[in-house]
Amino acid sequence: MKKILLLLIVPALFSCQKETKKTAALEKPEVELHKELYGNWVGDFTVKETDTTKEVEYVYSNKINILIKSIVKNKVTGQSIVAGNTTPFLGTVITVKNGELAFELKELGNGKNNGVFTFNIKNDTLSGLWVANDKNAVVKSREFQLVKQEFKYDPTRMLPNERDYIDYYSAKRDSVTETFEDGEEISYEESTYRAASEVITQINTSTTKLTEEDVKNLKKLELEILRNTIFARHGYTFKKKSYRQFFDPVDWYVPVSNDVSKDLTAIEKSNIALLERFEKYAEDNYDTFGR
Structure with a gap:
């Protein structure tokens, strides 16, 4: 009886081993290339x-x-x-x-x-x-x-100060009338644009906790750019073209995500809330600029 049981068990063991090897072969991960x-x-x-x-x-x-x-x-x-x-x-x-x-x-x-x-x-x-x-x-x-280009979050990244920051997507069309010495008048339409000062290249909104005193005299565009620079440092991809115009040309900016909310630091969250609050009431000056 014992011999019969052994004869039955041994083939079963070999069968199990074959199945295990076969399964392992099937589960072998494919090699990634390049x-x-x-x-x-x-x-x-x-x-x-x-x-x-x-x-x-x-x-x-x-x-x-x-x-x-x-x-x-x-x-x-x-x-x-x-x-x-x-x-x-x-x-x-x-x-x-x-x-x-x-x-x-x-x-x-x-x-x-x-x-x-x-x-x-x-x-x-x-x-x-x-x-x-x-x-x-x-x-x-x-x-x-x-x-x-590798993406790496760096809170010390700043916008370059050798550029002009003019919002060409929010132009206003103004009617202008010029009067010459002979009394002749010429009327025409002229485009004016809002622009940010160099302050946006000097204030770091990721490393410095801002106060109302820091932002109360800033123009609306300056507040917007300072806020969006936080998101740019985290690789946020901007849907609004009026925002992209300021960050797409920047060498260190690498768009990697359309949601970086979980990556924001406590300082950044505080500054975003403050900047958004002041954006509601801030104004801009419009002027003529060449492209």
């Missing part, structure tokens, strides 16, 4: 082709981040981050001549601004084209040349 390409590829996202029959305003250039998250075999996943939108994408990569890699990535979902990226990576530069899914879109395609 990990050196993972991360943020950042740069200008500029208009290439538009529908000239439509008189609709659009932004010629935005800062974009093409974030590559994984490459398994030839499958690529990641997301695009631009103009307040974070959109996942899925696609493929193939090796072309001289080890150069060619990608085709489709943004997922039904967003009106979704499209398809095709680009190559060569000599540390990612360059290519984006084509809109919507055949009726005003901006039909955009082009880009991006470089790898």
